[in-house]
Amino acid sequence: DQQVKQNSPSLSVQEGRISILNCDYTNSMFDYFLWYKKYPAEGPTFLISISSIKDKNEDGRFTVFLNKSAKHLSLHIVPSQPGDSAVYFCAARASGNTPLVFGKGTRLSVIA
Amino acid sequence: EAGVAQSPRYKIIEKRQSVAFWCNPISGHATLYWYQQILGQGPKLLIQFQNNGVVDDSQLPKDRFSAERLKGVDSTLKIQPAKLEDSAVYLCASSLTNSNQPQHFGDGTRLSIL
Numbered sequence: 001d002q003q004v005k006q007n008s009p010s011l012s013v014q015e016g017r018i019s020i021l022n023c024d025y026t027n028s029m030f031d032y033f034l035w036y037k038k039y040p041a042e043g044p045t046f047l048i049s050i051s052s053i054k055d056k057n058e059d060g061r062f063t064v065f066l067n068k069s070a071k072h073l074s075l076h077i078v079p080s081q082p083g084d085s086a087v088y089f090c091a092a093r094a095s096g097n098t099p100l101v102f103g104k105g106t107r108l109s110v111i112a
Numbered sequence: 113e114a115g116v117a118q119s120p121r122y123k124i125i126e127k128r129q130s131v132a133f134w135c136n137p138i139s140g141h142a143t144l145y146w147y148q149q150i151l152g153q154g155p156k157l158l159i160q161f162q163n164n165g166v167v168d169d170s171q172l173p174k175d176r177f178s179a180e181r182l183k184g185v186d187s188t189l190k191i192q193p194a195k196l197e198d199s200a201v202y203l204c205a206s207s208l209t210n211s212n213q214p215q216h217f218g219d220g221t222r223l224s225i226l
Contacts, residue, residue: 102154
């Protein structure tokens with residue numbers, strides 16, 4: 001039973017345009033959400049997070065939106081750059097000593 | 113700040129052999145995690161340490177996998193004996209605490225079982 005779902009395995013976007021990566025979750029106890037970026041042969045790198053008390057968090061070109069009622073979050077990258085080409089993982093956890101649960105990832109390709 | 117260090121980067125063994133992975137977390141990070149990432153999947157937590165104590169090992173196949181974090185710093189993960197389905201990337205991560213702090217990952221060990 002997948003508690004964190006990234007339904008798009010891949011996404012292609014033109015350089016300079018907006019990239020929108022989506023993530024759905026099923027566990028209503030999740031209250032902290034993160035996005036990680038992963039390049040080939042490297043470990044995941046933390047990108048941005050959001051707690052359930054917020055509906056938006058912004059860091060430079062990256063913005064994460066959280067819709068608790070829909071159990072949905074999204075990562076917006078504006079403007080997209082070729083260096084953003086990577087696999088993006090959505091992750092979530094409930095409060096307390098609970099494990100981080102990852103989605104399967106979405107491969108983003110930014111085309112110059 | 114130095115990142116999470118893992119070794120080896122790659123390991124190829126035959127089934128039924130044993131293998132060990134090593135992890136050195138970021139200095140000062142009390143919480144250490146071992147994840148298994150199978151091709152096409154997200155990382156899955158195997159075990160979580162807080163200092164040198166185990167917090168969560170509910171998804172660790174304890175008949176063949178073991179892990180320790182002596183002195184609350186470095187950690188080793190061992191598989192004995194290995195099965196074909198253990199082929200994966202084994203990632204180590206650390207965080208300052210086990211509350212809402214981002215986890216920082218090493219580059220992983222890619223294990224291939226022949």
